[in-house]
Amino acid sequence: MRALRLPQLSSLRAFEHPGYLAVWLGALISNIGTWMETVSMGVYVTQETGRAEWTGGIVALSFLPSVVLSPLGGALADRFDRRAYVAVGITVQLVLAAVLTVLAFTGKLSVPIVGVVSLLNGCASTLTNPAFSAMLAELVPPRDLHSAMSLNSAQFNLGRIVGPLLAALVLQMGGASWALFVNTLSFVAVLVALSRVRLPARDPEAKKETLWAGITRGISVARGDEDIWLVLWGTLFVAALVAPFIGLVPVFAINVFGQGAAATSLLVACQGAGAVTAAVVVGTLADALGHRRLLGLAATSIGVVSALYWLSPTLTVAAAGIFVLGANYLMLMSGLHAFATSRVPRELQARVSSLYSMVLGGGYAAGVWALGALADRVGVRFVTISASVLFLALVLTLRLLSPRSFAGPQTSQG
Incomplete structure (x- = not known):
């Protein structure tokens, strides 16, 4: 399999590596299925309960495990063959998707069951994601790490475009059970892709470190690097105050605009389209401006863009707003992730990635539930706009207290 040559656009350089491309395509197919399930279950919970608090709570259950399990996932990823480890995690998620599908087809699906499966799926994802991110870093050279992270976010968001559109079609034609069935099958694509890649041999000395020592070492390295520590705090605040726009899309579409599954799918797809558009250019922008300066611009603008989205007077304006917000969010989050992981040796990248996942998942779980609960009491627009302004x-x-955080070159060990 020959590598693609894309020298004219540095954002796409990771595609030059066949192993990365195979995993990227497999993950894309899987994420299309995942977004079909996400939209279907978001609409189901919102229509069954009529409460933003329930919708946000179910979403939060998928991310709560990251608060406890992310450091463990990072330590495990640095002890075992990452390809085999990811394959086990994907298989567990396949089984959970199959259980949800069977319950839907037999008419035994309920909101509490969706919550339990979401929690278990969150556990599996949390333990797998650091290994997956670190595996991607092993499939490309250090200079292409930002490209790899951005393109990984792009495939996730490309799934966010295709998945909701397919979900709207399937929900109209066959119902939620068929959307869940497609998601179950989609996990096979990742397993096939993993069978086609080979990773560099692991250091046998890494297995001699105890799990607890591995976890504490990752935390110690992060605390000892001022820039990584700042990235983690920044990720936490983005996750809690801005990122809940993702989980609250069904609430905005159904409770504010009086629409249903089609409007929910439209908003989710527009966010994905914005993110994919940004992913194509973010690497080039990072090369031109510097990673730190680009992150500063993205962090400064996202609060304004988020507030404008929540102020949208019509569904059409909201679709345009979430397109821009999706692009801004992709630039910021993929940049934060890549910046943090690039500052440590490869044997520590999974642990740093796991800390990023921990604060992202924990902050998002708390934020989406809290904003959803407050939205039921004082209105979704007031709560979300206030969070964006904060x-x-x-x-x-x-920016006033530490101008250096928003300017200057990136220092990297990559």
Whole structure:
């Protein structure tokens, strides 16, 4: 299998590596199925309960495990063959998807069951994701790491475009059970892709370190690097104050605009389209501006963009707003992730990635549930706009107190 040559656009350089491309395509197919399930279950919970708190709570259950399990997942990823480890995690998620599908087809699906499966799936994802991110880093040279992370976010968001559109079609024609069935089958694509790649041999000395020592070493390295520590705090605030726009899309579409599954799918797809558009250019922008400066611009603008999205007077305006917000969010989050992991040796990248996942998942779980609960009481627009303005105020304060955080070259060990 020959590598693609894309020298004219540095954002796409990771595609030059066949192993990365195979995993990227497999993950794309799987994420299309995942977004079909996400939209189907979001609409199901919102229509069954009529409460934003329930919709946000179910979403939060998928991310709560990251608060506890992410460091463990990072330590495990640095002890075992990452390809085999990821394959086991994907298989577990396949089984959980199959259980949900069977319950839907037999008419035994309920909101509490969706919550339990979401929690278990969150556990499996949390333990797998650090290994998956570190595996991607092993499939490309250090200079292409930002490209690899951005393109990985792009495939996730490309699934966010295709998945909701397919979900709307399948929901109309066959119902949620068929959308869940497609998601179950989609996990096979990742397993096939993993069978086609080979990773560099692991250091046998890494297995001699105890799990607890591995976890504490990762935390110690992160705390000892001022830039990584700042990235983790920034990720936490983005996750809690801005990122809940993702989980609250069904609430915005159904409770604010009085629409249903089609409107939910439209907004989710537009967010994905914005993210994919950004992924194509973010690497080139990072090369031109520097990673730190690009992150500063993305962090400063996202609070404004988020507030404008929640102020949208019509569904059409909201679709345009979430397109821009999706692009801004992709630039910021993929940049934060790549910046943090590039500052440590490869044997520690899974552990740093797991800390990023921990604060992202924990902050998002708390934020989406809290904002959803408050939205039921004082209105979704007031709560989400207030959170966006608060995030903007935090960023502007940091810019005044620490201008260095938003300018200057990246230092990397890559």
